[in-house]
């Protein structure tokens with residue numbers, strides 16, 4: 001088992017990059033945010049547990065996240081390659097992943113650190129829209145769906161996430177700085193960090209990452 005990790009603040013472009021890598025590589029996309037939103041929609045217990053944290057822009061407890069990740073990666077055969085998007089988000093989760101991979105014989109190949117200025121993150125998040133069914137990412141002006149409110153890929157409803165409101169966005173940025181940014185040093189020590197300038201066009205970010213993966 002092998003994994004790459006997409007790391008970066010909210011709005012850094014992890015989901016958009018994942019949409020691209022899904023088509024260009026054999027990595028299986030695992031987004032804890034998408035999984036939690038799906039669990040809420042389906043009325044599952046884990047969704048109920050997560051909902052209040054998500055709406056407040058706070059992190060869902062590590063134990064819940066590690067449980068859904070363990071379940072997800074043990075569902076696929078050992079030769080699979082995963083692309084983690086929005087996981088890990090704390091040092092505890094990164095340590096939990098290390099332990100899980102030690103047990104199951106997995107390795108982390110690269111950690112792509114998407115570097116974007118705070119001002120750009122804020123602008124992107126307020127303009128972001130996503131598909132309710134497949135999670136495809138749109139932008140009201142830069143990348144609107146062909147038909148307003150309808151996903152180009154599967155016809156699902158394109159909507160604004162509840163946690164993409166201005167107050168919650170500020171909280172999520174603060175949570176990122178405090179709890180997730182320390183992961184950069186954690187993975188730097190392991191020699192896995194690949195800094196990617198991600199403040200420009202999505203196509204530029206895509207190309208930089210693909211270059212590392214195909215090197």
Ligand code: AMP
Pocket residue numbers: 010032033034036053054055057058059060061065085086087088089090093163172
């Ligand atoms: P995302 O779609 O990755 O932006 O995640 C949306 C929200 O889901 C976050 O603000 C958290 O509340 C929760 N969440 C997603 N992934 C994680 C994670 N790895 N650890 C803790 N909370 C998470």
